[in-house]
Amino acid sequence: MTITDQSLDEAQAKKHALNCHRMKPALFSVLCEIKEKTGLSIRGAQEEDPPDPQLMRLDNMLLAEGGPPPPPPPPASAGSSDNSIEHSDYRAKLTQIRQIYHTELEKYEQACNEFTTHVMNLLREQSRTRPISPKEIERMVGIIHRKFSSIQMQLKQSTCEAVMILRSRFLDARRKRRNFSKQATEILNEYFYSHLSNPYPSEEAKEELAKKCSITVSQVSNWFGNKRIRYKKNIGKFQEEANLYAAKTAVTAAHAVAAAVQNNQTNSPTTPNSGGYPASCYQSDGRIQ
DNA sequence: TCCTATGATTAGAG
């Protein structure tokens, strides 16, 4: 019942899924625990014991992963917005996995019952030739059930793995990287180059930028983080862009100034220096602020 | 198909 190989063949996805350190922590820890425990170990049991916590957790995960309400898609930070097609595909595959899981589970349950009755029959037969205590019967049944539940556990485990591979395939934000819209980049760049001397938008500024660009605040943060470091690393490469945006903001600033009928400000918003942007303490020695 | 740009994620510092 290798659901994993059956439904999702991509070696790449597998590799990705096994690349544990970039999984979402919750899933990751679950998987790790599964692996550890199935590799038989008792380890730091901070868990409750009687109703097999492991199975519970797996159950919970499977439930959470594919309950009737749409599974929460957010991999993490990025609030993806355009995933309707892919998402339905994801859901379809998820349903498929769950279906396989349930049919398999049923099979196992059935097999377990059959086997139990079979053993019971054997015992009954034997009881004619030798005395068999209820205790012994109980013991046998216990053994059988333990065996089967370990199989069940494996089933759940591989289902979880399959689900996780699925997730990593469809929901991993990195894989779904889309460039921001032209306007969004425009807005971000405008802000960046007009605050070159201190390109660290406040939380409010980030929120506003996020709104204007229809992206999330953390995407704005990512963008500025990337931009700062990349700008710093290769200022030359960004010269042209810098000039462009400096000119742009200069124009808008000029308009604003004209409207305000004030000439006091003309040199503060943008003071073209070697082609349009402030010399900035930010870039001079690679140190920021 | 290779190369660069770019958004996201990570570890680690503060």
Place this chain on the structure above:
DNA sequence: CTCTAATCATAGGA
């Protein structure tokens, strides 16, 4: 938590 720096993985162009 935010930030940097490195890195990953994809998008998009030549």
